[in-house]
Amino acid sequence: MDFSLTRQQEMLINMVSEFAETELAPKALELDEKGEFPFHEVKRVAEQGLVGIVTSKEYGGSDMGHLARVIAIEEISKVYPPLGFFLQVGPIGMYILETMGTDEQKQKYLPPLCKGEKIMSTAVTEAAGGSEPQAMQSTAVADGDDYIVNGRKVYISFAEAADIVCFVAKTDDKFNAFIVEKGTKGFEITRRESHNGLRSIPVNEFALTDCRIPRANLVGEEGKGxxxxxxxxxxxxxxxxxxxxxxxxxxxxxxxxxxxxxxxxxxxxxxxxxxxxxxxxxxxxxxxxxxxxxxxxxxxxxxxxxxxxxxxxxxxxxxxxxxxxxxxxxxxxxxxxxxxxxxxxxxxxxxxxxxxxxxxxxxxxxxxxxxxxxxxx
Ligand SMILES: Cc1cc2nc3c(=O)[nH]c(=O)nc-3n(C[C@H](O)[C@H](O)[C@H](O)COP(=O)(O)OP(=O)(O)OC[C@H]3O[C@@H](n4cnc5c(N)ncnc54)[C@H](O)[C@@H]3O)c2cc1C
Known part of the structure; x- marks a missing residue:
């Protein structure tokens, strides 16, 4: 196992560290005290290739790899952990799309996400218990070319800011993942939770009530959500x-x-x-x-x-x-x-x-x- 960093990874450390020290350090305290997230910085880190860092170039990513991603998140979190946490959580849904989604879904959603023009959340956890996701209560019932989705999620990072959410629900005794777009009728943010740390980050509870989600928004095979x-x-x-x-x-x-x-x-x-x-x-x-x-x-x-x-x-x-x-x-x-x-x-x-x-x-x-x-x- 060779752990020496590549030249590209060394350069990444320098670039991200300089960005964090000059851009984030001066305002980290104020952002934390106000509970504000610097959404304009998402575009900045996206320009540096950090949002789509493990996304393939075909879909607008920089494809620098997982080790590079850990390094970049470390450098940002040294100074301002909430932006590091954004780079932790936002790409979860992007990875799900890239590994399980259809080509149309990848073409439509991944490029604007890599550019930081759109934000994605992933919603698995429910009040029934995050460690036992099989206990989730959210349901998706097939209805013609659509699914009717109902459910409530808790602890969802950036849900109130998300343009799209990857939502996992139960269909009979199986689970499906769906892309739910902002503005879908029945999608309601019910609360911004109060957390001890990462105060800049909106962590939300939200509900889907009789949301009609087209079958085309199913991510991956039926039952693999x-x-x-x-x-x-x-x-x-x-x-x-x-x-x-x-x-x-x-x-x-x-x-x-x-x-x-x-x-x-x-x-x-x-x-x-x-x-x-x-x-x-x-x-x-x-x-x-x-x-x-x-x-x-x-x-x-x-x-x-x-x-x-x-x-x-x-x-x-x-x-x-x-x-x-x-x-x-x-x-x-x-x-x-x-x-x-x-x-x-x-x-x-x-x-x-x-x-x-x-x-x-x-x-x-x-x-x-x-x-x-x-x-x-
Ligand atoms: C800041 C933050 C952001 C988050 N963002 C998201 C998000 O974007 N999307 C999302 O879906 N979720 C998100 N989560 C939720 C997170 O995934 C859950 O909090 C986590 O899975 C734990 O679930 P829980 O809180 O319901 O605790 P529980 O599952 O109720 O666990 C309670 C306690 O029981 C222990 N326990 C449970 N099972 C076992 C076992 N088998 N053996 C030993 N001990 C056990 C746990 O370790 C814990 O100590 C976020 C959470 C936080 C804090």
């Missing part, structure tokens, strides 16, 4: 969350290191206190180890492995990076003393953001279930 949704969440969602987790950890580590070097007590920087140094050492070493695991997951996908073959490695990446982000952010708050919980030092914001990663794209316990299954098989 849940597998389509879960594969998208695994391949795109979990590797994306891993990038966000790495970015949060790296950003907090750098903030804590800077503070420890500059803060003087007893006539010298606290970076010289062994208690502080040990926390910084743990951060440094654990980030490097987690990065290796996360990059490996992206690399495996780039080698052509699918959700089945790479599933356990992807779950490891999601598990370690999200634990890491929470641990590093928490210890950064400790290192900063009283300054740690003030917004100006940007670590408490990142700690709040890190808590959102624990459940997003599947909980940490579900990652252990997946890894457990693979090692005891």
């Amino acid at each position: 849940l597998i389509a949704g879960l594969n998208g969440i695994a391949v795109i969602g979990r590797t994306g969350v891993a990038g966000v987790g790495l970015g949060i950890a790296q950003g907090c580590y750098e903030a804590a290191l800077k503070f420890a070097r500059e803060r003087n007590l007893y006539g010298k920087p606290i970076a010289g206190l062994q208690a502080i140094q040990f926390m910084l050492v743990d951060m440094n070493v654990e980030i490097e180890a987690a990065r290796f695991i996360a990059y490996k997951a992206g690399w495996l996908l780039d080698q052509g492995k699918g959700p089945r073959e790479a599933g356990a490695d992807i779950a490891k990446a999601k598990l370690v990076t999200c634990e890491l982000a929470n641990r590093v952010a928490f210890n950064a708050v400790r290192i900063l003393g009283g300054a740690g919980t003030t917004p100006e030092y940007h670590v408490i914001r990142r700690l709040r953001d890190a808590t959102e990663l624990l459940a997003a794209a599947g909980t940490q316990e579900i990652m252990k279930v997946i890894i457990g299954g693979s090692i005891t098989r």
Whole structure:
């Protein structure tokens, strides 16, 4: 396994890092406090090829690959995790379309999504339990050339901003995925949820009431909708969350290191206190180890492995990076003393953001279930 980055990936790091430092860093705090998402930046990152980064060129993507995607999301999330999270969640539906959709669906929807002109959400989770998606209550009943779809979804990122939603519902004892366009009669955003972190991001509950969805909007074979949704969440969602987790950890580590070097007590920087140094050492070493695991997951996908073959490695990446982000952010708050919980030092914001990663794209316990299954098989 060769983990050296290509020249293109090195250049990507530099380009994205410069963009994040100049464009996102100055306004990250204000956006978080106002709970506003910078939608105009979606076009900017799309121009850099980051929205369609794993979409093939045929459909307007840049096709730079999954490892490049983890790296880009990490660089953005170092500074402003909500935009990294957008790049995590938006492409889930794009991947579902590209791998399962018809050629007409790909031609129609993927190019404007890659350009950032349109936004897509993927709606699987319901109040019945995200870890048990089979318990979902949403229904799709065939009616001539249409399906009549009813149901309610919770925790859906960017639903209120989405032009199209990939919606999974039950037809008898099978599951189907549909493209639901904004403005479809019966599609109603019922709530913007209040979350502890990633405050810029609209996370919504919404309902479909007697929505008439043309059969042409069925994604993939009849009965394969849940597998389509879960594969998208695994391949795109979990590797994306891993990038966000790495970015949060790296950003907090750098903030804590800077503070420890500059803060003087007893006539010298606290970076010289062994208690502080040990926390910084743990951060440094654990980030490097987690990065290796996360990059490996992206690399495996780039080698052509699918959700089945790479599933356990992807779950490891999601598990370690999200634990890491929470641990590093928490210890950064400790290192900063009283300054740690003030917004100006940007670590408490990142700690709040890190808590959102624990459940997003599947909980940490579900990652252990997946890894457990693979090692005891
Ligand atoms: C910020 C954010 C954004 C999200 N965006 C989206 C989105 O865009 N689209 C979407 O469809 N969903 C989205 N989700 C939902 C997310 O996928 C679910 O929250 C997740 O799957 C967990 O479901 P749940 O919240 O219902 O928890 P539950 O499934 O009710 O789990 C509750 C607890 O039980 C544990 N548990 C469950 N089963 C097991 C088991 N077998 N073994 C051990 N422990 C278990 C869980 O780990 C957890 O601790 C988002 C969530 C968040 C936080």
